[in-house]
Amino acid sequence: MIIIKDLTYSYPEADYPTLEGINLDIREGEFVLLIGPTGSGKSTFLYCLNGLIPHVFAGDIRGDIRINGISPQEITVAEISRIVGTVFQNPESQIFMLKVEDDVAFGCENLSLPKEEVIKRRDMALKEMGLLHVRNAETFNLSGGMKQRLAISSIYAMGPNIFLFDEPTTDLDSKGRGELLGIIRKLKEKGNTILLVEHQYEDFLPVTDRVIILENGKIINETKSFHSIRTVCRERRCFKGYSNEIDIQDLTFGYRKERPILKDINLNIRRGELIAVCGENGSGKTTLLKIMAGLLKPDKGRFALLGFNNPAIEELIGRVGFLFQNPDEQLFANSVEEEIMFGPLQLKKKVDKEEYLKLANFNTVRKRHPQTLSRGQRQLLAILSILAMEPQVIILDEPTTGLDYNNLCSLFKILNTLVNENKTVIFSTHHMGVKEFADRAILLEDGRIVSDEIYK
Amino acid sequence: MRYISRATFFHHLDPRTKILMSLACACLIVILNTSFSLFGLFMILLAAFFSVKPPLSYIKITTYLMGMAIVATVISQGFFYYFEPRTPILTILPKDAGLIGKLTGGISIYREGLIYGIVQSMRLFSATLLSMIIVMSTHPSDLILGLKRFGVPEKIGFMLTVSIRFLPALAEEAKRILIAQKLRGLRLKGLRGAIKGFRLLLQPLIIDSLRKARRTALAAEVRGFTGKRTEIKNIRFLWTDWVTLSIVFLIMVLAIKSRFHL
Numbered sequence: 001m002i003i004i005k006d007l008t009y010s011y012p013e014a015d016y017p018t019l020e021g022i023n024l025d026i027r028e029g030e031f032v033l034l035i036g037p038t039g040s041g042k043s044t045f046l047y048c049l050n051g052l053i054p055h056v057f058a059g060d061i062r063g064d065i066r067i068n069g070i071s072p073q074e075i076t077v078a079e080i081s082r083i084v085g086t087v088f089q090n091p092e093s094q095i096f097m098l099k100v101e102d103d104v105a106f107g108c109e110n111l112s113l114p115k116e117e118v119i120k121r122r123d124m125a126l127k128e129m130g131l132l133h134v135r136n137a138e139t140f141n142l143s144g145g146m147k148q149r150l151a152i153s154s155i156y157a158m159g160p161n162i163f164l165f166d167e168p169t170t171d172l173d174s175k176g177r178g179e180l181l182g183i184i185r186k187l188k189e190k191g192n193t194i195l196l197v198e199h200q201y202e203d204f205l206p207v208t209d210r211v212i213i214l215e216n217g218k219i220i221n222e223t224k225s226f227h228s229i230r231t232v233c234r235e236r237r238c239f240k241g242y243s244n245e246i247d248i249q250d251l252t253f254g255y256r257k258e259r260p261i262l263k264d265i266n267l268n269i270r271r272g273e274l275i276a277v278c279g280e281n282g283s284g285k286t287t288l289l290k291i292m293a294g295l296l297k298p299d300k301g302r303f304a305l306l307g308f309n310n311p312a313i314e315e316l317i318g319r320v321g322f323l324f325q326n327p328d329e330q331l332f333a334n335s336v337e338e339e340i341m342f343g344p345l346q347l348k349k350k351v352d353k354e355e356y357l358k359l360a361n362f363n364t365v366r367k368r369h370p371q372t373l374s375r376g377q378r379q380l381l382a383i384l385s386i387l388a389m390e391p392q393v394i395i396l397d398e399p400t401t402g403l404d405y406n407n408l409c410s411l412f413k414i415l416n417t418l419v420n421e422n423k424t425v426i427f428s429t430h431h432m433g434v435k436e437f438a439d440r441a442i443l444l445e446d447g448r449i450v451s452d453e454i455y456k
Numbered sequence: 457m458r459y460i461s462r463a464t465f466f467h468h469l470d471p472r473t474k475i476l477m478s479l480a481c482a483c484l485i486v487i488l489n490t491s492f493s494l495f496g497l498f499m500i501l502l503a504a505f506f507s508v509k510p511p512l513s514y515i516k517i518t519t520y521l522m523g524m525a526i527v528a529t530v531i532s533q534g535f536f537y538y539f540e541p542r543t544p545i546l547t548i549l550p551k552d553a554g555l556i557g558k559l560t561g562g563i564s565i566y567r568e569g570l571i572y573g574i575v576q577s578m579r580l581f582s583a584t585l586l587s588m589i590i591v592m593s594t595h596p597s598d599l600i601l602g603l604k605r606f607g608v609p610e611k612i613g614f615m616l617t618v619s620i621r622f623l624p625a626l627a628e629e630a631k632r633i634l635i636a637q638k639l640r641g642l643r644l645k646g647l648r649g650a651i652k653g654f655r656l657l658l659q660p661l662i663i664d665s666l667r668k669a670r671r672t673a674l675a676a677e678v679r680g681f682t683g684k685r686t687e688i689k690n691i692r693f694l695w696t697d698w699v700t701l702s703i704v705f706l707i708m709v710l711a712i713k714s715r716f717h718l
Contacts (some may be wrong), residue, residue, distance in 0.1 A: 050678055078680035086678040093671040096614075096679075098597050098621055105688055110680040118688045140624055295635065317641050328664045329629055330636040346641030371663045382498065389641065400546045 001193055002026040002049065007063035009048060014059070020217040022063070026195065028161075031188050031207050034197045036214035038404040042197040045214065046164045048072070049195070051080040053134055067162065082111060085155035089167040089402075091147035094154075100142070101135040103150055107158040125157035129183065133441070144281055145176025152183055163187055165196040170201075170402045173281040173430035177203055199404050200431060211422045244304075245271045245393060245424045246292060251301035253291060261287045263447045269426065269430060271392075271410070274419045276435040277428040279444035286325075286426040288444065289395050292426065293322035306392060318347045321386035323396040327378040330385070331370040336362055339370050339381055343389035356384045359414050376407035383414065394418060396427040400434050412437050457517070457588070459595050465696070466508045466593035471602030473697040474590055480704045481586050485579050485714050489625075491571070494578040501585040508593045518588055525580040530573035537569025596620045601689055611683045617673065626665065633660055 007022040018041045026032055032041050047053040051072040054061050065072055072080050090096055097103040097238060098316040105122040126132050131153055135147065142150065146170060155163070156291070165184070181203050188194055188207055196204060205211075213220050231281045261284045272401035279285050290296045291303060294313040305398060308315050324330055333339040337353055344351045357363055360380040370381055383399060400408060415425050419439075427438070435441040436455065442452040461467075466474070481501070488494050505518070546566035551562035590599075597617060604613045637656060644653040712718070 052674060052677060056674065056677055059651050076682075077677050081678055088675055090671060090672065092625065093668050094675040096618055096621065096676065098595070098617065098674075102597060102689070105598070109678040109685040109688060110682065112684060112686050115686055115688050118686055122688070151675075158680070293639070300567040313638070317639060322639050324632055324636055326629075326664075327584055328667070329633045330640075332633075332637065332660050342642075343640040346643070371660075385640065424538065 001028040001030075001068065003064075003066040003165050005064045007061075007065060007302045008050060008179070009044060009053060009062070010060045011044075011057065012059045017060075018217050019048070022217075023221060024212070024219070026193060028193055029188070029191045031194045031209045032196070033201055033204055033208045033211045034195060034214060035199070035201055035211065036219070037406055038374060040214040043166055043216055043219040044168055044217075045193065046086065046197060049162075050084045050164055051075070051077040052084045078110065081107070081158060081160065083160050084162045084164060085158060085160035086164045086166065087148070087152050087155055091144060091151045091171065094151040095139045095147060098138055098140075099135075100131060100139055100150060102155055103139055104131065104135075104153045107154045113156060121157045121159065128186075129153040129156060143176070144172050145179050145296045148172060148176065148180060149183060150179075156187075161191070162193045163195070165194070165198075167197055167199065167402070169198060169200065173279075175280045177397050181207075186271060197403075200433065202433070242403045245269050245273075245306065247304040248291075249302040251291070251298045251303055253287060253296060253298050257299070260299070261447050262291070262298075265449060267442070267449065267452075269424060271424055272419055272422045273424055274415060274437075274439045275424075275426045276438035276441045277426060277444065278430070278435050278441055279428075281430065283444040284447040285430075285444055286397055289397050289426065289428055290320070292393075293320050293395050295322070318389050319392055320341075321389055321391035323383055323386050323394075323399060325398045325401060327375075327382035329369070330382045331378060334369060335367050336370055336373070336381060337366045339385050341389045343385060347389060349390065351388050351390060353388070358387050359387075359417070360384060360410055376403050380407065380410060380414070385413070387414075387418070391423075393426070394426045396425070397426050398429060400429055400431060457514070457591055460508075460511070460592050461595075462509050462593075464508050464593065466504065466589060467592055468694070468696065469593075469700060470691050470693050470697045471594055471598045472605060472691065472693070473700055475599070475602050475606065476701060477704050478586055478590055480708055481582065484708065484711055485582050485586075489575075489715065491575045491578070493711070493714075494575055494582070498545055498578050498582050498585070501582050501589070502552055505585045505588055510592060514588070514592070518584060518661070521584055522577075522581050526574070526577040529580065530570055530579045533573030533576060534565040534569040535563065537566040537572060537628050539568070542566040542568045574583070598691065599688075601687075601691055603685075606689065609683075610685065614681070614683075622668070622672075626661075629664065630657060630661055 002025070004022055004024045007019055008017050009019040010017040022045065033151070036042055044053070047126055048061070048065060049067065049072060053059065055077045060074070067080075068083060070083075072084075090257060090451075095103050096106050101122060104125050108118040108121050127137050129149055129152065131146075131150065134142065139147070139150065148171075152168075163184075169180055172180060172404055184194060184196070184204070185207055198204060201208075241342065246267065248265050248267040251262060251265040252260050253262040265288065277285050277288060287296065291298055292305065294305070294311050294316040297310065303310055305311055305316065306319055331339055333342050337357070340353050340356050341351075343349075357366055360377070362377075362384075365377070370378060373381060379399065379402070383396065386394065399411060403411060415437075418425050429435060438455070440452070440454045442449055443453075469477075469558055481497075484497055485494075488497060510518070543566060545567050547562065549557050549560065549563040553562075599703040600608075600613045600616050600620075603616070604610065634657065637653075642653075642656070644650060
């Protein structure tokens, strides 16, 4: 079905090949899981199969690829898309139309199929992918999981029998991941060949026929398990102080009065705790964090932080650091150094930037423009830029999104350092495996705290 | 301000009719020059506005916009009306009052200016109402389909659709960037601050948009987008469209006749 012989590829003007000597046969109907650290060439490998290499990305490609006997280099990307479908990480950037049913038809329309055929395939995809009830909804109002489902449906309607998934769950919560797993299982049962790239892959192991590990552009055979991070990164410690850092009593909040997002929240957080706030998308995690950072005012109830009662955001600047999900919206300076010093400069605080550069091994990239760093590095830099303001409380919204094993380790090492300095760290996550790195996990469900566990 | 799904006369019109109609209305706004005819146009558009059943919040916004427009034009025209004859109804600074009086030739409010201001604001009102009617009653993708049927190329139509689709996300993102800056202690004052703030907002916004655009382009590639495609959506001219267009055409003819004395 897919036969790859001695595939080597270098991006234009790159000094070394991104893929080197890949040999691989994938059978029809096989489910292959492709894993490896960031920069190991996983996405590049997929681009070789769907024709984006060499048709969109030039560069030097050697070796031979045969998909159903055809070489993707010899036909156009549009022609390949009839047999190979690709779903990317971010559902947001894979949706083009304003209405759900229009977007499902989008790919088929591009294939210039007859009108009746497009309509037939669109309706079939809507039905089989469970989108019938939202067919007239506006695409930008869908949840993350539904958006990814829509992106898959649009590809599915085009009728390929090979599906490539490039980190499809990174931007989804565990409910969305569950739904996606169901869809992928269904695709497999229908006899499709599936190649999936993923960092957090445990959920997919039951349907996987074969795991392939890429490192530095080569196929190797061993891997470090995700769970081993816990032993690497987690240090047990006892609390140094028992003062109440955050005190929340009977708190209620809603963007609209009649529909509260948070209900009757009671929560006590002590100095030096490392806390994970878990829950599905829409359970109120981000809202709770925003209240703690003073970005939102509670409708009812008491919220006190560092002795301030219902503080205004101005009172908390410099005392509380808050990190949004997307690091790119929080990097504005012209170099890594400047980015770290941006906050302290505004607050007229004297800090030693070397100390922060060292935390994430940024010495070699200190002069680079923040936006030229890798996604994982940008995430770490955004965190450092908050830390450099020396806040007592650090609040991070989904800091682990899209981080590979190495960056995840760096992140938790930094968080551990902070907690050992007796700072309070609160982070939200929808990845249940991550919560165990915290000392305490708070689970939100539909705006209420349903469990509050302390790990010993 | 956005499309609202309702079943009204304007919602059922073909997008092409609405495009032609708005072009005609735009011409009328310029051509008509008597206060009577402009008021007439305004009343017709006002009736049309209410016929698409706008929600209360939209009525409020429209009233607010129109209020701003009338205050601004009437005041500025009242003061700065230059055509003769003009009748001062209130003199604030006489012609011979010191240097400023001489330089400005006196400051007065003129009756003709006020009337001219009201006529001008009728034009602004009509333009506001017209755009509201089109936005509320036409789904953006139908509007683009209409443009395509008028010969706008597929790729331009696609660009329009994608930009409308990404607009809400962009606004959200700009908001988050501003909060992130505030949280990093950024406080900006005065004009220099505003310029600096603009640069600090624009840089991440543009870089992130480029990154998103690149991802979106790849996603379009793997969906086989080449610019040549089947269009499954259909728009149809109904008898209501023909009737509407005939009425619009008739009004146009009358307006041109009376304006240019043909």
